Amino acid sequence: MSARWSEDQWGESEQRLRRKHIKPTGRRKLADLTAPEPQDIADDIIRRLIDLGHIHEVLAELKSGKEATAYIARSEKGSALLKIYRDFDARSFKNDAIYREGQVVLDARAARAMKNRSRKGLEMLQEGWVMAEYANLWHLWQAGLSVPEPLVGPHPFDYAATIPAVLMRLIGTEDEPAPRLSEAKLTPEQAQNAWNQSVQGMADMLRLGYAHGDYSTYNLLWWENTVIIIDFPQLTTRQNPNFRELLRRDAESLATSFRKHGLHETGESTLREVQRRALGPGPEPRLVLP
Known part of the structure; x- marks a missing residue:
């Protein structure tokens, strides 16, 4: 940026x-x-x-x-x-x-x-x-x-x-916009699914060389059993000397905010899992027509 x-x-x-x-x-x-x-x-x-x-x-x-x-x-x-x-x-x-x-x-x-x-x-x-x-x-x-x-x-x-x-x-509909993950009511199975998607999303950003900078359930939407990441003006790259600190903070924030949904991961274990997944393949790119 x-x-x-x-x-x-x-x-x-x-x-x-x-x-x-x-x-x-x-x-x-x-x-x-x-x-x-x-x-x-x-x-x-x-x-x-x-x-x-x-x-x-x-x-x-x-x-x-x-x-x-x-x-x-x-x-x-x-x-x-x-x-x-x-x-x-x-x-x-x-x-x-x-x-x-x-x-x-x-x-x-x-x-x-x-x-x-x-x-x-x-x-x-x-x-x-x-x-x-x-x-x-x-x-x-x-x-x-x-x-x-x-x-x-x-x-x-x-x-x-x-x-x-x-x-x-708009994610959702005009009558029913998608809620933030922090406000969604999830079953234990949905919570585990949402956690897996959230960790993967953070890993996908890291694979591209990004740290979100404010990553938690407050900046994740939940719609049709899918996690959608939002809020990107503060996204930072590895050229930022604070990159590692921000990445670690994101992992801690994600783990802390998911406790409401019954998951009790630590920031350190979350960061390790994100780094492990970031070494794997990414999602299929989208074609943008001119």
Whole structure:
């Protein structure tokens, strides 16, 4: 997840900042995202997504978290999950430095702005966070992992136009979205099946050189006896000096969060099993048509 800023990009970022309200945008009200006619929608992001043809309408709020709020929407490709990030300085979670170590920022001014978290730097951090989620989601989906299908892309030029939103296929239905694994009620057999899939998913990411960075039943969905991995902006690679720590933390978090379902594995044994499975074959890659 690297960020490379040219002089032109820096200039474009400055122009966007001049147009942007000083007050950071946090959680958006559903009423501002909907209206009988698109031109009457108060939120400019939703109007832009409709103008670009990515969505038709927003139906409901699904869940609000520390970084973003997820909504159910409709698109030409069917039911969609629309994830809209809050402005970086309007989030309760802001300590992202551990995930960004090892990234390369070629423009010294951009690097300094992000480090100092100036207004320019915060906007670039916001853009990098959203672009990373799209890029990581596309990579994992194309590699055949059990993740939601991204609905914009795969070229960065296309999904850059949706910032600060990420659009992916809804898991479940509009009336019954897939629950998080942390909230699902499982039989002992289902719990064992879900554990096996969750460990395999972590191993499949490791095989690709990734650590999730926040891997637990809170970032796993459960639908039709299948585990689906979500939430990828903080995904890190081996170039991050914290990679081993994050991988170990993921294993511990997964083991701890599964105790609710009656499984009592340790973080250490989970990590060993993930590393063992990562040496095996991966899933069948998906073909992405141009």
